[in-house]
Amino acid sequence: MQLYLPIAEIPVNIFVIFGMGGAVGFLSGLFGIGGGFLLTPLLIFSGIPPAVSVATVTTQVVASSASAVITYWRRKAIDLKLASILLAGGIFGSFLGVILFDVLQEVGQLDLVISLSYVTFLGAIGGLMLVESVRAIRRRKAGAPPRARKPGQHNWIHGLPLKVRFRRSKLYVSVIPVITLGAIIGFLGTVLGIGGGFMMVPALIYLLRVPTSIVIGTSLFQILFTMAAATIFHAMGTKTVDIVLAMTLMVGGVIGAQFGARMGQNLRGDQLRLLLALLVLGVGLRFAVDLLLIPDDLYSIAIRKGAGS
Numbered sequence: 001m002q003l004y005l006p007i008a009e010i011p012v013n014i015f016v017i018f019g020m021g022g023a024v025g026f027l028s029g030l031f032g033i034g035g036g037f038l039l040t041p042l043l044i045f046s047g048i049p050p051a052v053s054v055a056t057v058t059t060q061v062v063a064s065s066a067s068a069v070i071t072y073w074r075r076k077a078i079d080l081k082l083a084s085i086l087l088a089g090g091i092f093g094s095f096l097g098v099i100l101f102d103v104l105q106e107v108g109q110l111d112l113v114i115s116l117s118y119v120t121f122l123g124a125i126g127g128l129m130l131v132e133s134v135r136a137i138r139r140r141k142a143g144a145p146p147r148a149r150k151p152g153q154h155n156w157i158h159g160l161p162l163k164v165r166f167r168r169s170k171l172y173v174s175v176i177p178v179i180t181l182g183a184i185i186g187f188l189g190t191v192l193g194i195g196g197g198f199m200m201v202p203a204l205i206y207l208l209r210v211p212t213s214i215v216i217g218t219s220l221f222q223i224l225f226t227m228a229a230a231t232i233f234h235a236m237g238t239k240t241v242d243i244v245l246a247m248t249l250m251v252g253g254v255i256g257a258q259f260g261a262r263m264g265q266n267l268r269g270d271q272l273r274l275l276l277a278l279l280v281l282g283v284g285l286r287f288a289v290d291l292l293l294i295p296d297d298l299y300s301i302a303i304r305k306g307a308g309s
Helices: 014-031 036-045 050-074 080-107 110-142 175-192 197-206 212-238 243-264 269-292
Strands: 002-005 010-013 163-166 171-174
Touching (some): 010 014, 036 269, 050 212, 080 175, 110 175, 110 269
Antiparallel strands (some): 002 010, 163 171
16 A cells, blocks of 8 residues: 655555554664664665655654653653753754754755764664673673672763752752753754664763663653754754654554563563664664665756745
């Protein structure tokens, strides 16, 4: 069954798109990630223009984050003060991301920049995760206890000025790294169509020393509103959000996440990280191959933005 996407201006098989949403939803439930960094490449590989893929996936991230935020809100596992400062930086980063997105689209280099960014980004993240997960598995098999962080251990970030007290997280740190982290996540989310939770969570734990019980809910709260802002910016600025595509992905994602969450309970944490690392590296490798291979069509025709007005 064919489904016409009005913004992408191409017909697609509704079952393929629904299956993509379901598959990424399954992985989101399995690994506890937003899935935007996987869904965007899948859409691009299926022939949907990168600009539409990136902008539309932000709506998927919003939908997947919203229900989780409600759960953590009820558990009182969100530091609203910390999340608000992260959000302020995230909205600013999203605004800058849309400006860059629009400029790259104008000069015709958006597709290349997205592909190169994914190769670099996924290769680095996947490589680090692979090394860490393999070491964890080896330590477990050798019977060594897991490495624990010593209470009260600080790093150079805690010596920065403009400190603010976050009572829920029991922190007293500078707002500079908090705002910077939020801005980076918002910027990358807007340009690459990723929620950034798989970067935000480790940064909050290892850099800012936020308690693990507060991290996930706070991260999701920031991502929810940052990606909502990115969706609005894209809809008003670049006009590349395809609501038909978004709704199809959302329905599949919700169903797939339920199955993924159930299966994830049967696997160890180090095994999950290893599988996710291999998946991330595989997607990055696919982008690299596409960049190196000679395309079937050496030339393409596109209408420049603002042409004919």
